[in-house]
Amino acid sequence: MTTRSIALLRVVHQSPGVTRADAARLLGVGTGAATELVTKLSRAALLVQGPAAPSGSRGRPTTVLLPHPRGPLALAVAITHEAWRVEAVELGGRSAAALSGRHAGTTWPEVRDAVRGALQELRLRYAHRPRAVGVSVPGTVSRTHRLEAVGVGWHDVDLTELWPDAEVFTAGNDATLAATAESRRGAAAGASMALHLRIEAGLGGAVVEDGRTVIGARGAAGEFGHMPFGDPAVRCPCGARGCWGVAVDGHALARLLGEPLPADPITYARRVITAAAARSEPTAGAVPELAAVRTVAATLGRGIAGLVNALDADLVTLGGLGADLLATVPEEITTAYRDGLMSIHRAAPPPIVPAALGDHGPIAGAAEQAWSALLPRLA
Ligand SMILES: [Zn+2]
Structure with missing residues (x-):
């Protein structure tokens, strides 16, 4: 199998249903060479050709490239x-x-x-x-x-x-x-320096630069939850004080609400955020859940600003509970975020968007x- 065959498989993997003509253009090969490659990969049970969906425009019919039904x-x-x-x-x-x-x-x-x-x-x-x-x-x-x-x-x-x-x-x-999935098939596709943050029990994430996920020398990069953006009075299970992750998760919400630390902080946090969402109408008075969620959201936004300043990210995606917070109290996140940004980023703050792939x-x-x-x- 040639480098070109692998490159063609990569194109179909990224965009299943790509037309044969577009795939040829992406590879920089002529129509004849593309047809030859497709024939070879079909025989190897890696690809099949299918009819393109009618586009409504006139022109020669084209074929699309799809994974082989008996392929790997x-x-x-x-x-x-x-x-x-x-x-x-x-x-x-x-x-x-x-x-x-x-x-x-x-x-x-x-x-x-x-x-x-x-x-x-x-x-x-x-x-x-x-x-x-x-x-x-x-x-x-x-x-x-x-x-x-x-x-x-x-x-x-x-x-x-x-x-x-x-x-x-x-x-x-x-x-x-x-983070990898989000940059290949989600909200961060096309970003040059994407920062993905995911809050579940604690906070993790990764930086994806031009499609390449930074994993670190030992594979342990992206432990952003253990940066000291939190409360120095709180000790994290990792052993350090002031970790950001324990200032934005279910345990943080429980501390703010004066409740015992929950055994399942994810389910607990979802419940508190849902309760806050039900009360976030402008007419509603201050309720403890909403105040706690707003505090956590501001801590999240401030930390994101620090990371964007440090990394010069052009897009931030939030997954897990981060997406729930963004949907419920977006102003608290964005206000703290903008306040924390260096002035060079203020004119056009890199967008903070929910991860498109969610729990998947x-x-x-x-x-x-x-x-x-x-x-x-x-x-
Ligand atoms: Zn920690």
Whole structure:
């Protein structure tokens, strides 16, 4: 398989349904060469040609390029604090099948066995088609695929146990992978320096520069939640004081409301934000939920300003509870954000927008990471 074949597969992966003519233009090859490449990739069961949807305009009929119905699949896995999901993902990002389950404070061996069973089921169902696996986890992942997930108490876990003899194995942090997905197929497509922030139990994220996600020397970059934008009186589970993550999550809301720290801070925060949303009409008086949500939102906006100043980001996407906060109290976030921006950014503040992929971001990113590693091997 030539470099050009791989480049064509990459184009179809990014834009399934691209016309053959547009794909040729993107590759910088002539019509004849494109037809030849497409024929070769069709014979290799990687692509099929389909009729283009009628455009209404006159002209020669064109064909579109689609993933082959018997082509390779990447198995994408997302493990969260309370659930797991496995999807079989085609070239182009469409999910052909999904299996999922819940776990509650479970030990790693139990979660591992459940996910391994789901992967085996999909490998049986699709025979030779699954060629790669990508895993999203709520923790930091080393370059040798070892996981530290303090929130769920999993230490030095070997993620390759999920599919030990996989041809292609990739894994990453959920917020980092959500950032990757957001830049490939979401709200950050086309940004040159995109900052993605995701609030769940704490705050994570990543910087994507020209489509490349910055993961750091050990794969642990993007731990923005542990920058000291929070209250110096509050100690974070990481050991430091004043962390930003514990000033914008469910625990922060509980502290502001004088309630005990919730066992499930994500569900708790959603409930408080929903209660605040119901009372955010201008006529409503001050209610504790709304005041707490506004405080957290201002802390979020101020920290985003600091990161935009430091990174010169041109777009900020917010996922998880960050998107809920942006929908509920946008003024508190943007006021604190603009106040914290250097004057060089004030004339045209980089937009803060909700992540387009929502809760699907981490698994979509896991699929993207696996496909990126698999594409060059489709020889
Ligand atoms: Zn911390």
